[in-house]
Amino acid sequence: MGAFLENTRIVRHADAGPGYRTLVLEAPRLSAALSPGQFVHVRVPGLEASALRRPFSVFFAGEGRVELLYKVVGRGTAALATAAEGDTVDVLGPLGHGFPETCRGTPLLVGGGYGVAPLHFLAARMVQSSPAAHPILFLGGRTRDDLLALDRFAALGVEVRLATNDGSAGSKGFVTDPLDDALIEHRSKGMPFELFTCGPDGLLKAVAQRAVGTGMPGWISMDRHMVCGVGACFACIQRVKGPDGRPFNARCCVNGPVFAANDIIWDS
Amino acid sequence: MRTPLTTASGTFGYGTEYAAALDYSCLGAVTVKGIRMSPWPGNGMPRHAEVPGGLVNAIGLQGPGIDDFLAYHLPHYVDVVGSDLPMIVNIWGGSIDEYAAVAARLSDAGAPVAAIEVNVSCPNVKAGGHTFGHDPAVLAQVVKAVRAATALPLIVKLAPNVPDIVPYVRACEDGGADAIALINTIPAMVIDIERRRPVLANRTGGLSGRAVHPVAVKLVHDAYRATTLPILGMGGVYEAADAIELMLAGATAIAVGTATFTDPATAERVLGGIVEYCTRHGFSSACELTGALDG
Structure with a gap:
């Protein structure tokens, strides 16, 4: 539409x-x-x-x-x-182009700070459309004050695993720590999963690397300043691999903001 | 044109992006983003900076090239918008031959392609754009070459940052242009003082938005006094009053640009306001506003 x-x-x-x-x-x-x-x-x-x-x-x-x-x-x-x-x-x-709403295996949602926002909408839609989905949210922040919307995820019945840089809530360190534990568990049991993430660029890159490294689908929501929002101005560019495998400057507002982890070409 | 309004190139994509957000019946034509022969990646990120009263951009004319434009974007426009609303195609090149070649390809496109806007004034690309727009003799050569390549009406979009616009207007006349467009963005720069670095990856960009409007009025006024060519006026048109001002200065038609980013329905408001103004001041048509300065 x-x-x-x-x-x-x-x-x-x-x-x-x-x-x-x-x-x-x-x-x-x-x-x-x-x-x-x-x-x-x-x-x-x-x-x-x-x-x-x-x-x-x-x-x-x-x-x-x-x-x-x-x-x-x-x-x-x-x-x-x-x-x-x-x-x-x-x-x-x-x-924009959002997250896929169907998922093969466990949906592992990875949020950083207010990047949790679209993951909540995704979790709500998943829980509503397929009660067997059982998404898990991994949420990180600098302190417990950055861990938002926990009550809303609880209301959805979504399992939540937390991490903070200062250890004020959840495990001390990065949210990729509890995520890595879950990836090891899933891989050791041969359980499929897909990764969905939104947050700071460092987190997005870390999650994308894990998707590519494990060969599982990863869906990365990029946060860019935008001008028109509809694809008219070409201000919000992300370098990605196109359908033909060649790199091109995609517009985050229409080709994204959600990109497949495999397609993103990160700045070196 | 069924109305005196079009869109400013680079602010309206390939004409379909705002189809559900704007009633296109307010437009007399749609002007699409600049096209050259081959695909062009544009500049690095960041490509824009918001400033008080406007926007500084350095997109760098990213575009698909003429083949993909004709194969995909033009048919998509016909599907979404239809063939009845004329399309003005903005073109640029890295050489005079490339300008002519793009124009020749568009000549065969048929409806809705109705005119070509020759961009000789983009401040954000090194190879093309302003290289051809800052020397009246070179400008005349570009216009002549494009004129020889197509029978489509030619609008030449001029740069505002020249000491006197008249020699450039003459060059357009000499080259066989059918109209001129004023103004393109004004070269500008924004610095992040905390990082002590330019905000834009291209270092500099072009300023558009409310801040440039009085500059546009002055240049349209100067050009109108020097030529009988129709003038497509643009620069900071957010309200009907801005469009009327440009028309009184000498513009025949008006392009809405950066304002669309803030309010996609700007052109609807502008047209409604022009009609209201004409009624209130006893003009039977917006055409009568062109150059109707009383003093």
């Missing part, structure tokens, strides 16, 4: 942890059209009239609502954070 504009209304806008916010929009058309891993492009209320839109992955969509989970990182998110319940927000979507 082509991207369309929807004039949405804020029904809830609340803190989700230090520096993090949850924005719930009444958006009947978008909520029905969005798939996990897709994103929306938000015209931030209160920013100057010529400011670019800001892209956000979708934390949940359904039941007439679209939920975003974001971190206040710059001018756009700082302005968005002040929007009040009842305000209208102009949203462009659905955008």
Whole structure:
């Protein structure tokens, strides 16, 4: 479906942890059209009239609502954070190529910080569509304050394994530590799995390496600054292997943001 | 053109990307992204930086090349948009021969390809673009070569960063252009002071958006006084007032560019506002606005 504009209304806008916010929009058309891993492009209320839109992955969509989970990182998110319940927000979507929703074997979801947002929507859709799926979430952050939405995953019945750099929650170290334990377990038992990840580039690269190394599918959601969001401007490029095996500059907004791990050509 | 509005090349992809976000009936033509003979990878990342009042970009004319454009993008446009809405194809090259060769290939394309916009003013590529647009004698050669290669209407898109636009307008006339387009982006640079590095991988880029609008008005005004060629005005058109200003300065048609990124429905608002303005001021048609400065 082509991207369309929807004039949405804020029904809830609340803190989700230090520096993090949850924005719930009444958006009947978008909520029905969005798939996990897709994103929306938000015209931030209160920013100057010529400011670019800001892209956000979708934390949940359904039941007439679209939920975003974001971190206040710059001018756009700082302005968005002040929007009040009842305000209208102009949203462009659905955008991009999301995660596959079917999975052969165990879905292993690997999130870093607010990169957990699209993994929640994916987990919700997986649990709903195939109760036998049993996804496992591996979530990492610097401290326990960066581990978001744990209550929502608990409500979905999703098993969660945590890691923090300072050891304030879960294992101390990187989220790839508990992930590697699970990969060893799956491989020793001959159990298939697929990897789904969103977070900082370092994490994405680490997860992609594990997908390629184990020969299992990996789905990597890239986070890039975007301008148009619809493929018109060519500002959000990621070098990937094309269908013919030759490298090309893919647009994260339409060819991604989710790419197959095998296809991504990482900067050296 | 059924309306005086088109899209600015490079802001509207290959014409289909905004099909569900904008009512295309407000457009008189769609101008698509620059095409050369062979595929072109464009510049490295980052390719853009947001600045107050605009956007600095250095995309570098990434594109599929004429073969893929004709084989895939043009038929896709016909499927999504139809053949009735004319397409203006922006072209560029690394040599005068390449400009002519791309134009020749487009000549045979048929509807909806209705005109060629010759880009001699992109600030973001070394090989082509502004190399040909900053010397009136070379510019005239490019326009002549393209003119000889096609019977399609030719619009020449000029650079704003010249001391006097008139010699470039003359070169377009001498080369056989049918119209000129003003303005392309203005060369610009953004520095990340914490990292002490240029933000753009290309180091420099081109500024577009609200900030460039008065520059565009001035150049359209200067060009209009020097030529009878129709002028396609663009640069910071976010509201109807911006388009009307360019028309009063001398533009016959208007392109909406960077504003589309903020509001994909900008062209709809702009057209509605032009109609309202004409009614309020007693103009029977938007054509009457061209150069209608009272003083």
